[in-house]
Amino acid sequence: MSNKKGGYPQPPFLQKIKRMNTFIKDRQNQILTKGNSDTKIACGKASVAGSVSQRACVFCGSRVVLYPIADALHLIHGPVGCAAYTWDIRGSLSSGPQLHRLSFTTDLKEKEVVFGGEERLYNALVSLIDQYKPKGAFVYGTCIVGVIGDDVEAVCRRVTREKGIDVIPVMAAGFAGSKKDGYKVACDALVKLMGTDTTYKAPEHSINILGDFNLAGELWMLSEYYKKMGVNMVACMTGDGRIDDVRKAHTAQLNVVQCSGSMIGLAKEMKEKYAIPFMKVSYFGIEDMSDALYEVAKFFKSDEMMEKARKLVKEELSQLLPALQKYRQDLEGKKAAIYVGGAFKAISLVKALRLIGMKAVVVGSQTGNQDDYDLLKDLCDEGTIIVDDSNPNELSEFVKQTGADLFIGGVKERPIAYKLGLGFCDHNHERKEALAGYDGMLNFAKEVHASVCSPVWQFMK
Template sequence: MEANIHFPDPSKVREELTQRYPAKVAKKRTKSIIINDPETIPEVQANVRTVPGIITQRGCSYAGCKGVVLGPTRDIVNIVHGPIGCSFYAWLTRRNQTRPETPEHENYITYCFSTDMQEENVVFGGEKKLKQAIQEAYDLFHPKSIAIFSTCPVGLIGDDVHAASKEMREKFGDCNVFGFSCEGYRGVSQSAGHHIANNGVFKHMVGRNNTIKEGKFKLNLLGEYNIGGDAFEIERIFEKAGITLVASFSGNSTVGQLENAHTADLNVIMCHRSINYMGEMMETKYGIPWMKVNFVGAESTAKSLRKIAEYFGDEELKAKVEEVIAEEMPKVKAVIDDIRPRTEGKTAMLFVGGSRAHHYQDLFTELGMTTVAAGYEFAHRDDYEGRHVLPSIKVDADSKNIEELKIVADPELYQPRKTEAELEALKEKGLEINGYEGMMKQMMKKSLVVDDVSHYESEKLIEIYKPDIFCAGIKEKYVVQKMGVPLKQLHSYDYGGPYTGFVGATNFYRDIDRMVNNPVWKLIKAPWETAGNGKGAELEASYVTQ
């Protein structure tokens, strides 16, 4: 990519971003504010504690576990063990859409379940109330599965959610009850919760149903949560191309799909950060390779489809994929040809998530826009620099307390889908098999990378760079807009979407065009503030002559 954008002196930017901090804080933050060089990729400090008092975008482990990974599966009754708030705030706010097979099929996503822990439960223990709650959920709904999520006080008072779950599971016999120790204080962000969720889903769900689904090209879609219907669009494309989706982790998914996921022949990973553990574990235990893909962006979608076809190595599939792309692309092109003259040359900043700040750069590139600064909220170094840095990542105290499952090949079910030589050959063709190159390789030289950006840094960045659009979440939305810059929410999509696939790309183009070119941004100043009326400004000549 050619740089026709004038970047401010990045080292000065770095200084300005940190100068108000106490010395120790400034020193720490400097390591997370990096000037990019895609050739030599510098190290970014990531997945470390946020300094107390800093206004951060980050949430907690519980949010990553219950909210992100487990939340989208529609037929699990998710009971939050703790005071009422944790369950309340995660109630329907993430927009994971789901489409039950029939109006009668199970769907608990619209419900909020909590043990509503009281002071007496904190003092005398809450296990009894938890078991009572599980029993009541079972009696009311007879679900296939009940999951229990621990909130902060649960870990501190020593309630054993795993023992309680096991006891109830054995008692019921026909309902899979399992727990997660995803207390909010674990780790340094949502990321810890993703890992805990991956472990639990792998241990308690994957591998329980060995039925082989029909289909020649079977895969799982990992790290796609169907926000705004993203997974629906990908499902549509897969179906059109003759690719069989066994399970999504976890957008629009069911317990049955997750239990059957180990029968697929490939795992494609969207959000590397939240689900890479699952890919790794399934590879080790069942021999299913995983491959990084990106369905955000029309070109990226086409590229990902071609990679899938290449993986299966089937000429018929390759032809079908080309046919789908040839059919979808003209519609995309018609939209982008109309819009691009109005977005070309504009700039964007993305501070969001653990993969979105990377993926959405593809859409901005398609719009002719440049990402001048980007960073993740809860990612690790490998998401920035690529997985090759994994061995050099120091495991600190905050990561150490998250369980690493010891996985070995399943004596019966392990069956390598590809030989080592085949995998190597695929890698040589550019497929990111069991690998991920990270965000920075794709970003321009001298662009800025900031991990866990703070409120203060965001405001400074906006003042310095004056981007045409800023991408973040709900907490940042109105702060940034009050500065006169439109903010695109990339968690909730501002209640729009989908943004994946071919249809999603055109949705995104239209939304960005609307936002950056909306005349309302030019109406903010009242006429008496801009022209005369005692404010000191000169009357414009045109007024006088008219």
């Protein structure tokens, strides 16, 4: 039935999508079906104008990455919206300061749009720094800041000079790309801080964790695992983050990177600048979680560490596996659709779903890269639909055609999944349950089970 067009085969259930996509021809190569195609998926493209894209902007990307740095002042320079929408929306926990959870904005008005907002920014910064004595400050420049010609960098330099703390410009005009480009902007801001602590000496076997945001306290769980193995953490970027930790991050011997979409660039830069090697890991699911520990032990070439890691994994699994069993019984053979921010996370989810007997039938991401999509394609079963930058119409068509029982996604996908009568698991940055680590795997199984097996679905007529 497949209809060859432009070299991209189209399975029958894509026919309707194709009809919908008469105008968005470009999207055809952003969707592929495992087994029907040897071609590569097209990704990293800008969204087509007029699409109901699930994607966000540069500002959003920079804000979510830097947000968890809890002792920093985060000031949003722009009209009120950007600050209002990012006020404490991320469940990133802090063991100390909570300054990051407040919403500060210069709340630009027509006057500043005409005459410039530099003075307003300066005044806001100075009064906030005097009042809160933060360890550092990030100033986010939103869409119109560049357009109205504010020299944010100059204001930041001036305040840095006058107040003696690092005031770092985060130039995050929303239109300058997608969320992924915002990650890069955030990482550049971190690089500016890094290496400024010149006295700190990291202990032996020290790592940085990159790309964990301490959602629901996940970082605390992970650092506990590493601690048990005898591994020290210098800095986490950016979960439960502190300015002073970032300053000394250059002293670690290894960067362990998860959520590769946001942090791989930083890891590469740190490798170049400070000769710190990095490894990509994932903390979701048993396999990937255990590998994340073993690989670190391997890196440090320590038998003792490896022994401790094995012991830890064995202990955890001896409890986890029997506990998973009862969920697996109910979930065996059920089908899941995944649509998350980055494709690397999707890979772990495919594996984690297999542990509870489920199969991923649709896998997509907002901002996956080519490597991740290649990995995904290798990993997935025949017939699985793989998609980049999708929209609600496509997604709902996909789940209907594949008969999915569960949807894994974020805030905008949840109500659509429910309307279609699917269970849902929030695997985005608003989640309140830790889903990383071994405890996280059990939480994941519970959450999926609770939703897929809910009696509510029977009442839907």
